[in-house]
Amino acid sequence: MDHEKRKCIDTTFNVNSDAQGKDPDKYSPTLKDYHRKLWSKELPCGIGRFDLTPEPDAYLVHRSSNGVFFMASDAITTRLKKRARYIINNIPPEYLPAWPGYTIGSSIVFPGNKVDGKMTLNGARGFNSKIADRFDLTLECIRRYYDGRHQPSPLEDVLARYEEFFDLFCDFNGYVDFFLLQDLLNDDGTIDFFHKFKDFDTPAVPKDEAEYLKYLAKSNRFINARNARINTQPCTGGCRQ
Numbered sequence: 001m002d003h004e005k006r007k008c009i010d011t012t013f014n015v016n017s018d019a020q021g022k023d024p025d026k027y028s029p030t031l032k033d034y035h036r037k038l039w040s041k042e043l044p045c046g047i048g049r050f051d052l053t054p055e056p057d058a059y060l061v062h063r064s065s066n067g068v069f070f071m072a073s074d075a076i077t078t079r080l081k082k083r084a085r086y087i088i089n090n091i092p093p094e095y096l097p098a099w100p101g102y103t104i105g106s107s108i109v110f111p112g113n114k115v116d117g118k119m120t121l122n123g124a125r126g127f128n129s130k131i132a133d134r135f136d137l138t139l140e141c142i143r144r145y146y147d148g149r150h151q152p153s154p155l156e157d158v159l160a161r162y163e164e165f166f167d168l169f170c171d172f173n174g175y176v177d178f179f180l181l182q183d184l185l186n187d188d189g190t191i192d193f194f195h196k197f198k199d200f201d202t203p204a205v206p207k208d209e210a211e212y213l214k215y216l217a218k219s220n221r222f223i224n225a226r227n228a229r230i231n232t233q234p235c236t237g238g239c240r241q
Contacts, residue, residue: 009034011227014101025073034104035073036060044174067164072112074122076135077219083132083205087212097217105227108179115161130154132204139184140191146172154200183225194218
């Protein structure tokens with residue numbers, strides 16, 4: 001990684017540190033700047049760029065002939081601290097793998113505007129108990145959405161509300177490649193789930209200490225792998241000197 005890339009994105013930076021004790025997805029200027037730099041780039045299928053710009057009363061906005069998209073930041077890894085607290089309380093702290101912190105590798109942008117007053121994708125991911133805010137399960141829903149074979153998923157309605165956004169990436173592989181999510185896939189293109197999965201019938205929250213520790217280890221490996229992948233990317237959104 002060259003010097004210029006290091007100036008653009010610091011994948012070790014914990015974005016909680018400059019959010020002044022507030023939600024970093026809204027209040028970390030570094031996280032917003034990193035999103036702008038990473039995702040302001042050419043879209044798949046040669047349809048133009050996905051340039052993002054901060055605007056008053058908005059997080060980041062894309063405006064082009066492809067449409068207007070109001071984006072919001074969201075964490076794509078969760079330690080399930082509230083949902084699994086009864087399990088975590090039984091695990092000695094020294095057994096818990098170190099958390100990489102809330103870094104850019106743990107974050108993504110989704111459309112942040114409500115459609116017809118209904119819940120956003122960010123909200124639906126957290127509210128639906130079959131997803132429990134887990135991004136591996138969210139990505140499975142997105143895969144099914146792109147697959148187009150009418151595979152049901154807990155998020156199918158909310159994904160359909162943002163059809164114009166997902167159309168920007170042509171297909172599932174285009175979406176994965178654009179947002180640097182390759183490390184969450186197996187070699188055959190299926191999702192490498194953080195926890196055992198059987199068609200959304202398996203509980204989203206691990207049921208015991210051993211399952212939780214495996215979940216956390218896989219989640220951490222994904223964060224670290226995505227940060228390493230981000231380190232290889234040029235800053236197409238521009239760098240501050």
